[in-house]
Amino acid sequence: MTTNGNGKAPVLVVLQMTGGNDFMNTLVPFTEGIYYDSRHTVRIEEDQVIKINDKLGFHPAAAPLKEMYDNGDVAIIQGIGYENAIRSHFRAMDIMHTAEPNTIATEGWLAKAIRQIDPHGQNVLTGVSFGRGLPRAMAAPGVRVTSVGDLDSYGLMTSVEIKEDRAEAMDIFKRFYTPGIGSGPTMAYLKQTGDDVLTGIDRLQEVPGQYESTVEYEDNGLAKALRDVARTHIAGLGTQIFYVQHPGYDHHAIEMPAHEKLLGELSGALRDFMDDLREHDVAEEVVIYAFTEFGRRVQDNGSGTDHGSGGGAFIIGDRVEGGLYAEYPSMDPKTFANGEDLAHTFDFRGVYATLLEQWMSVDSVDIVNGKYEQLQPFKTA
Numbered sequence: 001m002t003t004n005g006n007g008k009a010p011v012l013v014v015l016q017m018t019g020g021n022d023f024m025n026t027l028v029p030f031t032e033g034i035y036y037d038s039r040h041t042v043r044i045e046e047d048q049v050i051k052i053n054d055k056l057g058f059h060p061a062a063a064p065l066k067e068m069y070d071n072g073d074v075a076i077i078q079g080i081g082y083e084n085a086i087r088s089h090f091r092a093m094d095i096m097h098t099a100e101p102n103t104i105a106t107e108g109w110l111a112k113a114i115r116q117i118d119p120h121g122q123n124v125l126t127g128v129s130f131g132r133g134l135p136r137a138m139a140a141p142g143v144r145v146t147s148v149g150d151l152d153s154y155g156l157m158t159s160v161e162i163k164e165d166r167a168e169a170m171d172i173f174k175r176f177y178t179p180g181i182g183s184g185p186t187m188a189y190l191k192q193t194g195d196d197v198l199t200g201i202d203r204l205q206e207v208p209g210q211y212e213s214t215v216e217y218e219d220n221g222l223a224k225a226l227r228d229v230a231r232t233h234i235a236g237l238g239t240q241i242f243y244v245q246h247p248g249y250d251h252h253a254i255e256m257p258a259h260e261k262l263l264g265e266l267s268g269a270l271r272d273f274m275d276d277l278r279e280h281d282v283a284e285e286v287v288i289y290a291f292t293e294f295g296r297r298v299q300d301n302g303s304g305t306d307h308g309s310g311g312g313a314f315i316i317g318d319r320v321e322g323g324l325y326a327e328y329p330s331m332d333p334k335t336f337a338n339g340e341d342l343a344h345t346f347d348f349r350g351v352y353a354t355l356l357e358q359w360m361s362v363d364s365v366d367i368v369n370g371k372y373e374q375l376q377p378f379k380t381a
Contacts, residue, residue: 017291023296128232225245246265
């Protein structure tokens with residue numbers, strides 16, 4: 001296990017950027033003529049880029065993330081993907097959730113990790129998701145997890161209201177996943193997890209009253225979710241895997257203002273979250289993994305960008321050895337996947353293996369269904 005500085009159990013916060021983040025406009029290849037030739041409207045001009053070296057730079061809205069990068073706390077994983085990438089949102093996200101691109105799997109990669117961390121299911125809060133519905137990554141038969149909307153709302157709800165809210169969240173899960181994995185596995189999982197969710201909620205209701213902080217989070221959904229993660233972690237309830245979501249990245253139109261808003265929310269929320277953890281002296285045991293289901297096409301469509309491949313991700317934390325990892329996808333059109341997409345340079349399952357084995361001390365082979373090249377993004381001392 002990577003040393004976290006205080007001997008406490010490692011914690012992984014998974015942040016899903018839903019919709020397919022435009023990696024080219026997040027980490028901009030500002031010296032590549034093909035970038036500007038292909039993007040006539042959906043592009044970041046060189047004088048606006050926040051440069052990290054002589055070839056790449058952040059979107060200007062990601063200034064807080066750039067500051068964290070300069071402090072050595074952000075590992076940028078370039079060119080994430082897999083062979084024969086899928087452009088369907090549902091299937092692509094399902095692949096990311098199950099680490100299985102070739103068949104429809106019934107178990108999430110994080111659920112498998114939770115099974116190893118807590119094999120007897122003693123703590124329903126080992127895995128906690130904040131947001132609507134239950135992410136498939138956290139779902140597997142026999143694995144106990146808790147999924148709630150937000151702590152403040154649950155603290156004010158009656159038991160009847162909590163049951164109604166839980167039923168709505170489970171219905172979302174049922175409607176979303178039954179087409180992919182069938183009603184049998186879906187209903188079996190819902191039956192098993194219903195009481196677990198309520199048990200977890202009972203324990204989480206006390207968390208807000210135990211929390212004090214000078215950090216003022218911004219007023220958006222992601223910031224509130226990360227604040228809930230901080231509050232739960234600071235309360236010491238034994239959660240080792242958290243899940244939060246930041247929707248809205250599917251920019252087929254009006255991408256420039258929408259993407260700017262999202263990257264501003266993302267960067268600000270991550271900055272405030274890390275500041276909060278440091279204020280409470282619990283930052284060294286936490287690592288964040290921010291990912292998306294795919295990248296966008298090289299060519300814009302005049303107002304936005306369409307589904308592509310060759311995306312990117314971030315690993316963030318005080319125990320992270322910041323920098324660039326893997327290779328930025330080639331901008332040579334001869335290398336483009338499907339003649340129009342950035343080709344991936346690093347298999348996403350290798351990133352999972354890195355997080356699981358090097359940070360969480362969990363055997364990754366059965367989770368990612370094989371052995372994959374790993375990165376070295378963590379400090380060793």
